Amino acid sequence: MALEDSRERYGAVSRLLHWVTALLVTPQLVSTYMNSWQPGNAFSQVFQPWHATIGFGILGLLMLRVVWLLVQLSNRPPHQGKAVLIGHVSIYLLLLATPLSGILQGYGIRLFDRLVSKGIDTPFTDISQALHGPLAYILTVLVLGHIFMVLLHHGVHQDGTLNRMVGQAKS
Numbered sequence: 001m002a003l004e005d006s007r008e009r010y011g012a013v014s015r016l017l018h019w020v021t022a023l024l025v026t027p028q029l030v031s032t033y034m035n036s037w038q039p040g041n042a043f044s045q046v047f048q049p050w051h052a053t054i055g056f057g058i059l060g061l062l063m064l065r066v067v068w069l070l071v072q073l074s075n076r077p078p079h080q081g082k083a084v085l086i087g088h089v090s091i092y093l094l095l096l097a098t099p100l101s102g103i104l105q106g107y108g109i110r111l112f113d114r115l116v117s118k119g120i121d122t123p124f125t126d127i128s129q130a131l132h133g134p135l136a137y138i139l140t141v142l143v144l145g146h147i148f149m150v151l152l153h154h155g156v157h158q159d160g161t162l163n164r165m166v167g168q169a170k171s
């Protein structure tokens with residue numbers, strides 16, 4: 001598997017960044033929602049103490065991803081229409097805005113079980129507290145829509161969309 005992207009498929013670097021992000025975003029959302037549904041459940045207890053650490057990880061991966069996207073810009077699979085492009089750009093923006101609003105809420109921040117900030121007030125504290133939850137909900141809806149569309153393309157249209165991100169690409 002080539003490291004770089006091509007017009008037919010995503011390369012190993014893009015795939016790694018995509019799937020590690022998905023692996024972090026999924027428990028981040030699921031554990032938080034499950035915690036409000038059934039406070040103290042075992043799954044949430046494992047992941048909730050890592051909420052800020054995972055959030056920082058998602059933010060770091062997003063930055064790497066954007067750099068790699070810019071390097072590969074003319075060398076990756078074309079978007080299948082404007083709606084897909086808008087959908088992907090929206091997910092990128094939410095992967096930036098959600099962790100940023102989490103950080104700027106002004107609460108204490110624990111990274112790898114160490115308190116790295118006791119919390120600071122900034123001019124963005126109130127707006128971040130108001131927006132962090134709603135941004136995460138919008139991200140959830142977009143990711144669910146994204147997965148639904150990928151599976152629809154794979155199962156119904158059978159146009160090889162999923163194979164751009166996993167396995168062999170159709171050429």
Ligand code: HEM
Nearest residue numbers: 028032051052055056058098099102103107109132133136
């Ligand atoms: C993409 C990354 C992140 C996602 C998807 C995410 C998701 C969520 C969700 C769904 C909630 C529950 C909101 C509610 O019930 O209204 C929440 C709460 C919270 N998050 Fe995050 N978060 C992320 C990153 C971060 C980061 C980086 C921090 C801090 C460094 C953080 C700090 C908090 C705090 C303190 C709460 C509880 C207060 C509140 O409800 O607003 N989050 N997060």
Ligand code: HEM
Nearest residue numbers: 021022025026077080088091092143147150161162164165
């Ligand atoms: C859970 C969090 C996920 C996030 C945040 C996410 C995000 C993204 C983003 C932003 C892109 C656009 C890549 C680009 O062109 O730069 C993308 C592409 C893609 N994703 Fe995901 N994804 C997630 C989960 C999944 C899952 C579970 C699947 C499979 C069922 C999947 C399959 C794909 C495929 C096949 C593409 C390429 C689509 C195309 O070429 O048009 N993603 N994803």
